[in-house]
Amino acid sequence: MHDKILLITAGCYLAAVVLLYLAVAERSSSKRILAASITLLGVLLHTWAETQHWLMPVSPQVSLLNVLSLCALVTVVIPLSTFPLRNSLFDASLVALPLSVVILVAEGIISAPTMEITKNTTGITVHIITSIIAFGVLSIAGVYAVFVNLIDQLLRRHSLNKLVQTLPALDTLEALLFHLVKAGFAVLTISLVTGLIFVNDLFGQHLAHKTFLSIFAWLIFALVLWGRWKRGWRGRVAVRLTLSGIALLLLAYFGSKLILEVILQRSWHI
Secondary structure (H helix, E strand, O other), X not given: OHHXXXXXXXXXXXXXXXXXXXXXXXXXXXXXHHHHHHHHHHHHHHHHHXXXXXXXXXOOEEOHHHHHHHHHHHHHHHHHHOOOOOOOOHHHHHHHHHHHHHHHHHHHHOOOOOEEOOHHHHHHHHHHHHHHHHHHHHHHHHHHHHHHHHHHHHHHXXXXXXXXXXXXXXXXXXXXXXXXXXXXXHXXXXXXXXXXXXXXXXXXXXXXXXXXXHHHHHHHHHHHHXXXXXXXXXXXXHHHHHHHHHHHHHHHHHHHHHHHHHHOOOOOOO
């Protein structure tokens, strides 16, 4: 049942992104409203699917795709929640919805390795899940940063082609980019705190370098948010710093794992 709901949700998101594309291209308010309505239906179904997976079982089986599905829900809800506002970010769903479709279809059809959540491993489980959520949300923020950079470069060259005209406005993508960085930064903070509390021996478990790289990434995202708040940073500065932080997270999550398991023939022991 859970997988069927995911695939139906993916269908709603796909229909919504087609309607939103047409709405932006034709400047049609009625199609934009219809796209928002279908997106809301998808969000309700998506939330139902996540509730079934995370809250109903006594000991949920969790995989990377399950956690990325939560990230996808967050990235769809943020722009949708601004739809009634004057400065709506909903057009940024042109990026969020296709990403969510890919994640939901993958979760619905791929059998990924899982980890069982039990009372005895709650602290470590919180650390692992928040780590993955932070990486997922910030990675999606990186996708937005790439789009911001692309649109900025095309506008600087006065290249007002169909791609620029159908993509969300630069201000819209920038605003959503900072919302995602805020959300990812908050979850990354929880991940680092729970890791320091519940992981017994960072050096003995070969996790020190991963932790240090994650802390450096945390500092970069903190700088991005401070610069936005105090200095009004946007455009190239924000994009470069955001991508630098994500690069550090990639190195922390995957680079250190590659070095340990392939080169040093060791592994993480949590």
